[in-house]
Amino acid sequence: MARITMRQAISDALREEMLRDENVFIMGEEVGVWGGTYAVTRGFYDEFGPKRVKDTPISEMVIAGAATGAAMNGVRPVAEFMTINFAFVAFDAIVNHAAKIHYMFGGQMKVPLVFRAPGGGGRQLGATHSHTPDVIFAHFPGLRVVSPGTPYDAKGMLKAAIRSDDPVLFIEHHTLYQERGEVPEEEYLVPLDQAEVKREGRDVTIVTYAEGLRVSMMAAEELAKEGIEVEVVDLRCLQPLDMGPAIASFKKTFKAVVVEEGHGTYGIGAEVVAQLQEHAFDYIDAPIRRVAQKQVPLPYSRELEQSALINPQRVIDAVKEVL
C-alpha cells in the first residue's frame, strides 16, 4: 500500500474511471488547459483530450444543468465546481433539478452524474469563498451528498459515485488535499451510504467527518495521552445519513461530541444530536456537545478567521465537558 495524498487519490479515481468507461468525462472551469485550480486534473487534458476534459465558461448554472441533461441522455459527467461556494449560483440546478428529476417524472429518467466541489474555510479567502455549506445540500432528498476524510475513502467513494446511477455531490475539503494515507494498488469501492468507526475508544464518542475528522483525530491523540479513549465515528455520507455506527458507539460510551467545520446553527451536528437522543435516549449520560464554526461570516484576517473555526483544543475542551 502506498501513502498518497488525498489530491492524488482523487486524481487517480478520476483517471481510473475515465479509462474504465468512455462515457465518463470531466467538465468545469479550468479543469483542462490549467490542470484544475487544485491541480487534481493536471495532465488530464493532454492524456484524454478536449472531448473528455472540457473547460467551461464561468457559468455554474449551465455547468450543473448541462451535466444533468447529459446524464439524463446516457453519458456520465463529472462536473467540477471550482469551489463549493460557486455551487450557490447553481443551487436551483442542483437541488431543484438534478436532485428531483428522477422522482418527479416517476422514474422515467435517471441522472448518473457527480458534482465535485472543494470547500472549506481557513485559507483567508473571505466570507463568500470559505463556506462549508454541506448541510444545505444534504437537507434535500434526491441528491447523494458525501464528504470523505481520508485518501482511502476519497478514492473509493469517488469511484463509487461515478458508477452510481444517482446524482452525487462529492465535497472535498481543501485543507485535506495534502493529507496522506494508505491506498491499495488494487481496485476497491467504498459505499456511499455507510459511516465508519475511524478510531476505537470506550470513553467518549466523537461523531464527525471530513475536516472535522482530521481535527478530531488530532484531539483524540492528545486525549489518549491523558488516558481518555475517544471513539471517532466518520459519517462520510451526509445524505442519506448513516447513523448506525454513531448510535452503536454512543450506546457504548454514553457520551458524545459532534464536530463539523460548517456553521453550528442548523448544522450537521444538530441532526446528529437529535437522532442520538431519539434512538439512544436511555443511554444519554450528559448533554451532547457540538463543536462547529462560530455563527459569523468568516473574516479574512488570519488569526481572527482561525478563532471562528474548529481546532483540536476546542474538541478536547468539549470532550472534557461531557466526561
Added chain:
Amino acid sequence: MARITMRQAISDALREEMLRDENVFIMGEEVGVWGGTYAVTRGFYDEFGPKRVKDTPISEMVIAGAATGAAMNGVRPVAEFMTINFAFVAFDAIVNHAAKIHYMFGGQMKVPLVFRAPGGGGRQLGATHSHTPDVIFAHFPGLRVVSPGTPYDAKGMLKAAIRSDDPVLFIEHHTLYQERGEVPEEEYLVPLDQAEVKREGRDVTIVTYAEGLRVSMMAAEELAKEGIEVEVVDLRCLQPLDMGPAIASFKKTFKAVVVEEGHGTYGIGAEVVAQLQEHAFDYIDAPIRRVAQKQVPLPYSRELEQSALINPQRVIDAVKEVL
C-alpha cells in the same frame, strides 16, 4: 380589533410603511399591473405608481442583487420572490451578498432591505414549487429570517422588517394567507428576534412556527378535549433564533415535540432538539420528537402529497408518544 386575513395584514403593513417612508418601494415579478400573484399588492400600482411598485423581468438574481445595491445606496426596497422556490436561483445573491456585505466590509455599508417570499407545500405544485426551505437560509449569519404564523405577527413583523437596517428574509406560508386573526387599528411593531408562547399548557411543549403553528394549534385543541394541556411556543424568528421561551416551557413540561412543515432531516427541529438538550438537559423526561415533512420530493398527486406533509393527527400521535 378587526379580524383580518394574513394576506390583508401583510398588504396593510406594506401600504402603511410606504405611506410612512417614501424611500420604501416594492419590486418583483407581477407585483404591479397584475397586483401580485397572491394578490398581496393588489391596488398598489394604481395607488403608488410605477416608480414605487416595480414590475421586474423574470430575473431573480438581479431582483435580489439590485435590491441589495439599492439598499446599500440608501433606499429601502421590499423585493418579492413570487415564491421562495425561486429564491434558489438567487441563493448566492441572498446568502453570499445581501447577508455578508455589512460584515465583509467592516460595517462600511448597511443593507436595509426585505425579501418577501411565500412558500410551502400542499397545493399540488410538484417537487420544485413546494419547498419550505427556511432552514437553509437561516443557517447563514448576516440575514434575519422570520416566518410569522398569525396575521398580528405578520403585520407587526413586516413593519419591523421594513424599518430594520438589516437584510430580512420574510417568509410567508401560502396556506396561511386565508387565516384570520385579530389585528388592532393602531400601529404596532413585533420584534424580529423574539419567540412567543401562543398557547399555555402544562403537559407538553410544542415548539413550532408558521404553518406548523396552525397545525399544532388544531392538534392542541383536540388534545385539550382529552385533557392534555399543550403549551405551544411559536419561534417566529429563525435567525437569530430565540430559544428562551421554548427552554422555559420545556423546563415546566419536561416533554417536547417540534413541528415544522419543511423536511425533517437537517431541519429547524434538529437545532431545537439539540439546544433543548444542551440548555435543559436535566429536564428531559422522554425523547423529544420531531414532526416534519417526510424526506421525499413532494409529489403532485393530492393525497400522496398530503401523506408526506404534517397534519394535526401526526402531531397528536407524537404528543402521545412523549407523554
Added chain:
Amino acid sequence: MAKQVAQGRAKSIPKDLLLDWYRQMVLIRQFEQSCSEQYQLGKIGGFLHLYIGQEAVAVGSIAARGENDHVITAYRDHAHALAVGTDPAPLMAELMGKATGISKGRGGSMHLADVSRKYWGGYAVVGGHMPLAAGLALAEQYRETDGAVLCYMGDGSTNIGYFHESLNLAGVWDLPVVWIVENNQYGMGTAVDRASAAPMLDKARGYGMEGVQVDGMSVCDVYLAAQDALKKVRAGEGPQFLECITYRFEGHSMGDPLRYRTKDEVAKWRDDDPIGILERRLIEVEGSTKEELDEIDDQVEAEMAAAVQFADESPFPDFDTLFDHIFVEN
C-alpha cells in the same frame, strides 16, 4: 387581418401532412379544453397552463424533427407531449394525479414527459430546462450522432440567467440545439418589451446565432423554419435560434385576472387562430371538405372522451409508493 394561407415553399407541403397537423392541433385544443373542464371539476389541481392559440408552434416544429432529435420545454407542456405522439390517456391521468399517469402522478401538469419518445418534459422553474437542453445535446455530440434538441421557451424566460449561460455554452461548444422562443407577447402579465431590453433576434446575436423570426400562427411557416434550422445544425453550423410570433388566447394559468391586456387585442389575435388558418388552407387550397374536417374533430373528441374516462377510472398511487424513485439504487 386574415393571413395568406399558402405562400412560397409552404405550397409544396403535401395534404396528408397538413391533415395530420390539423388533427394534432385539434387534439391539443380539445385536450386543453378538457383540462380546463376537469380543473373546474376539481379533478386537476396545482397550476395549469393552457397552450390554446400556440398550437402551430409545437406541431409545426416537432413535425420537422428527425428520429434522433429530442424535445424539451417549460411548464406549458401538454402540447409538446401530444405532438411527439404520446397517448392523451396517460397524460390526462397524470394531470389527475393517477398511478397510470405518464409520471405516475408525481409530476402533474407542469412535469409531463415521455422519454420513450425523447420528450424530456415539462419543467416548472423558468429557464431550468435550458441547461438540460444543452446537456441533452452535449450527450449526442459526445456520442457523435446526428441527434439534435428542440428546446422551447417563453419570451419572458429569455431574461433569466439560465438562458444566457445555456445559449452561450451552446455557441462556444457548437451544441446541436434549436432554441425556439414561443413569443406569445407576455410573461404572465408583463408585456415582452417591459421585460426584455432588446428584440429576440438581437439577443441571439449575443451568442453568435443569426436567428430567424417566423409567424407562429402558421404551422407551415414554423415547420419550414424548424426544418431549415435542423438542417443547419446537422450541417455543422452550430446552434440555431428561432422566434415564433404567437399568442395565448387564454390566461397565463387558471385564475389569471387578465388585467394586462384588452379584449380587443385578444379578439384581433383570435382572427389568426392557427387552426383556422390551416383549416382555410385545407378547404381553399387542398380541396378538403368541411365534413372531412368535422370527422377529424369527432374522432379527436372520441379519443379525448376515452382519455378522460381512462384517467377518471384509474386509481390514485398507493401510499406505500411514496418513497419510490428518490434514488435509482434504494
Added chain:
Amino acid sequence: MAKQVAQGRAKSIPKDLLLDWYRQMVLIRQFEQSCSEQYQLGKIGGFLHLYIGQEAVAVGSIAARGENDHVITAYRDHAHALAVGTDPAPLMAELMGKATGISKGRGGSMHLADVSRKYWGGYAVVGGHMPLAAGLALAEQYRETDGAVLCYMGDGSTNIGYFHESLNLAGVWDLPVVWIVENNQYGMGTAVDRASAAPMLDKARGYGMEGVQVDGMSVCDVYLAAQDALKKVRAGEGPQFLECITYRFEGHSMGDPLRYRTKDEVAKWRDDDPIGILERRLIEVEGSTKEELDEIDDQVEAEMAAAVQFADESPFPDFDTLFDHIFVEN
C-alpha cells in the same frame, strides 16, 4: 508595436491631468508590486489578483466620473480603490488583515471598498457585483439625481447569469450605469473566445446598448470614451457599454502556472505598457523631462514605503471584535 501617443481629441487633454494620471498609474503599479512582495513574505494571505498592465482602464475611466458617480468592481480591485483617491495605507493594512484596514481586516484583497468615496468594492464572486451596480444606479434614479455607476467586469464574467440579468434590467429600466468590460484576453486560463460565443459588442446589443470598444492601454482613449458614455447616460440615453482592450502582465493570481499563454504573447503586450505610452506622450508631446517623471516615481515610492510601514505596524483585530457588524442592530 508602439502606439500613436496623441491622436484627435486626446491632444486637448491638459498636461496637469496627464501628470496626475501618470502618478496614479505609477502608484497602482508600485502598490501591486509591494503586494506581491508582502505576499511572498507571508504577510498577505488568501487570493491576490494584480492589476499590472491594466492601469489605464481604472485611471482613465474613473478620471471621467462626476462627484455623484459610483464605482464598483470584482476582486481585481486595488487599482479602483487607489484611483478614487483612497490612501494606500489602509488598503495595504486591509491586505495584511489589520484592524486599521479599510474593511477592518474583514475583507482582504478581494473586498476593498471606500464608501466615503462612493467606491463600493471589491467582490469575489464572479458577476455578483453586477446586480449591485444596477441597484446602486436604481437608488440614484429613484432619488432623481444625476448620479451614475461605473461597473467594471472581466471578459470571462460576461458569461455568467448575473451579467445577463443585470444588463437586461438596466436596459429595461434605463438605469444610469456604464458597464465597463476590462477585456484582458483571459478569464484565468481561458482565452476569451473559448468562453464567449460572440464579441463583447454583440453581447451589448442583446441589451439594447450600442457599445464602444476602446484601446485599454491608452489612458486618454479610456478617459474620453468614459466621458462620452457618462454624457450619454446623463442625457437620458440609458445604460452604456464600454469594452477596454487590455492585458494583465502577471498571472491571474499568485501561483498561476501560466500554461495558457506564451512568453512572446506577453512580451508583445508589454510593448504597449500603458505607463510607457503615457510617459512617451508626456515627454514627446508635453515636454516633460525624465527627471520630472522620476521625481513622481520617487514620491510614490516614499508614499508606498509609508503605507507598508503603517500596515506592518498596525495591530491585528481584537478577537472580541469577531462578532461585530454581523447585524447593524445587535
